[in-house]
Amino acid sequence: MPEPVQRVxxxxxxxxxxxxAGAGIDAGxxxxxxxxxxxxxxxxxxxxxxxxxGNLFRGAALAQTGMDRVTGDQMGMLATIMNGLAFRDVLRAxxxxxxxMSAFPVGSMVAGFSQQQALxxxxxxxxxxxxxxxGNPFFTTDTAACLRAVEMGADxxxxxxxxxxxxxxxxxxHADARRFEALSYDDVIQRDLQVxxxxxxxxxxxxGLPLMVFDMDAPGALRRIASGxxxxxxxxxxxx
Numbered sequence: 001m002p003e004p005v006q007r008v009x010x011x012x013x014x015x016x017x018x019x020x021a022g023a024g025i026d027a028g029x030x031x032x033x034x035x036x037x038x039x040x041x042x043x044x045x046x047x048x049x050x051x052x053x054g055n056l057f058r059g060a061a062l063a064q065t066g067m068d069r070v071t072g073d074q075m076g077m078l079a080t081i082m083n084g085l086a087f088r089d090v091l092r093a094x095x096x097x098x099x100x101m102s103a104f105p106v107g108s109m110v111a112g113f114s115q116q117q118a119l120x121x122x123x124x125x126x127x128x129x130x131x132x133x134x135g136n137p138f139f140t141t142d143t144a145a146c147l148r149a150v151e152m153g154a155d156x157x158x159x160x161x162x163x164x165x166x167x168x169x170x171x172x173x174h175a176d177a178r179r180f181e182a183l184s185y186d187d188v189i190q191r192d193l194q195v196x197x198x199x200x201x202x203x204x205x206x207x208g209l210p211l212m213v214f215d216m217d218a219p220g221a222l223r224r225i226a227s228g229x230x231x232x233x234x235x236x237x238x239x240x
Contacts, residue, residue: 004228007046007122009149010037010158011142014055014083016216023055025083030090033216037127038096040222046122047222048152049129050145051087053079073137077103080141081110084131097126103135103144115151122152142196146203146211157209158225159196160216165233166195181230184239195235204235211235 012033019026041047056079057072084100091098099121105112110131121128133144142159149157163171164179168191171177185205188195195201195213204211214221214232225231 005045005155005226007048007152007154008156008158008222008225009048009050009145009152009154010160010222011050011145012052012160012216013141014052014079016055016160016162017051017083017087018055025055025086030086031094034087034090034094034096036216036220036222038091038094039220040226041096041125041127043223043226044125045222045226046125047127048118048122048148048154049087049127050141050148051080051083051129051131052141053077053083055079056082070137073133077131077133077135078106080133081106081131084129085109088129091127097124098129099126100129100131103130103132106132118148118152128152140197140200142200143203146196146200146209149209150203150207154209156225157204157211158222159211159213161213162215162217164215164218166193166213166235168193180233182234182236182239184237185235187239188235201235205237208237 015022017025017030019029037047053076057075081102088098088100100110101113101118102110103113118128130148133139133141134147146157166180166183167177169177185201188201212225212232212234221231
């Protein structure tokens, strides 16, 4: 069973902010998710957040239209900053101290990433939102999440999804899909479960950083995880 954790890196997809449509920003959804984060932060959990941008732009998909992949990925990075601005302000509206930084500075709107500053904010009990991916094309926000988690000294990476863990096949399409309670990093790679991209999983494996995949819609999930409860599927060096 997992132990209580002090600092986590929460990875949220852009589509999660889009609600049932999976596009744009659903006001009710972003308030609910921010509320879960704010409650966990109030309990003392130190939280970093990485948001995807797929609700606004997806670089890989745009590349299929003939657009240069690098340009598409740059647009995707900017989309994560837009999501980050929204999430920061919704957190603040709920009384939660929150800061936003980007892998690259955006004028006077968003400061560039600084490990030292991020650590200071986390130590002070502020939620820190990391936008802009890694700042480089061809790298996913999953990889950015694991990279920031390592840099922040997180105890656990939390991958929020629409299902309650990792399955051997898509549970939305296969009624007999089997959910795993625990897996090793190598299990995920060898089974090609595509929970995160290979670079992200290898980052976690190489730094001994556990990953928990869970359903963000489950009430109080963040607080339960912080207390050491097993929620979803745990990926670490041991596995089942």
